[in-house]
Structures are given as C-alpha cells and as structure tokens.
Amino acid sequence: xxxxxxxxxxxxxxxxxxxxxxxxxxxxxxxxxxxxxxxxxxxxxxxxxxxxxxxxxxxxxxxxxxxxxxxxxxxxxxxxxxxxxxxxxxxxxxxxxxxxxxxxxxxxxxxxxxxxxxxxxxx
Numbered sequence: 852x853x854x855x856x857x858x859x860x861x862x863x864x865x866x867x868x869x870x871x872x873x874x875x876x877x878x879x880x881x882x883x884x885x886x887x888x889x890x891x892x893x894x895x896x897x898x899x900x901x902x903x904x905x906x907x908x909x910x911x912x913x914x915x916x917x918x919x920x921x922x923x924x925x926x927x928x929x930x931x932x933x934x935x936x937x938x939x940x941x942x943x944x945x946x947x948x949x950x951x952x953x954x955x956x957x958x959x960x961x962x963x964x965x966x967x968x969x970x971x972x973x974x
Contacts, residue, residue, distance in 0.1 A: 854879075863891070869901040870963045870972070886957035892916075894948045900940060901963045905956035907935045914949025918942075940968050 856878060866875035874891040892898075892914070910932040918925045918933055920941040927933065935941060963971045 887954045892949045896945045898943045902940045904960040907955040910952040912950045915946040917944045
C-alpha cells in the first residue's frame with residue numbers, strides 16, 4: 852500500500868552527515884535497504900572531501916551546488932541530479948542556499964577523507 856507525507860507532516864531536525872550538522876527531514880527510512888530524505892544546506896557551505904561505502908543519489912530541488920571529483924568540477928542547479936558510486940571520493944559545496952532530495956542505500960556509511968583520500972574523524 853502507498854504511503855504519503857503531506858508538507859505539514861514534515862519533521863525537520865538537526866542531523867549529522869560527513870561530520871557536519873545540517874537540517875534533515877526523513878521521508879523513507881530503513882525499509883527495503885533504501886532511505887529518502889530532504890536536506891537544507893546553507894549558502895557557501897562546504898561538505899568537504901568525503902566518500903560513502905554505499906551508493907547515493909542527489910537531486911537538487913532549490914539552490915545551486917558545485918560537485919567535484921577526480922573527473923573534474925560541475926555546477927548544478929534545480930532539476931539537476933547526480934549519482935555517487937560506492938567509494939568515489941568527492942566534494943560538495945553550495946553556491947546558494949539549497950534544498951536537496953537524497954536517495955541512498957540504508958544504512959549509508961559516509962566519512963570525511965583528507966587530501967590523500969585517507970579516512971579522518973567524523974562519521
């Protein structure tokens with residue numbers, strides 16, 4: 852049976868991602884090995900260089916972001932999306948206040964890495 856969430860049912864809370872505290876609204880969590888969530892990210896925010904042990908898909912609903920990995924840099928805006936394969940080291944930065952929809956494997960293990968790609972403290 853379908854499940855629905857109306858806008859007045861959204862529950863935003865502070866949550867950790869790759870060592871940063873941001874606003875998160877869980878939409879679908881822990882079932883079928885997948886999670887879907889909304890994230891609010893302030894303008895000019897740098898999530899730093901990091902990686903995930905599982906896949907992650909990001910859809911930009913509002914704002915603008917810069918995505919950087921070994922293939923180069925891309926600027927993304929509303930309607931753009933990207934898929935991060937497990938183990939890909941990357942950096943995400945907002946160029947404007949952003950709202951993104953993240954769909955990912957659950958649990959999603961992510962952590963900051965240093966310039967050499969070595970895991971650092973954080974989650």
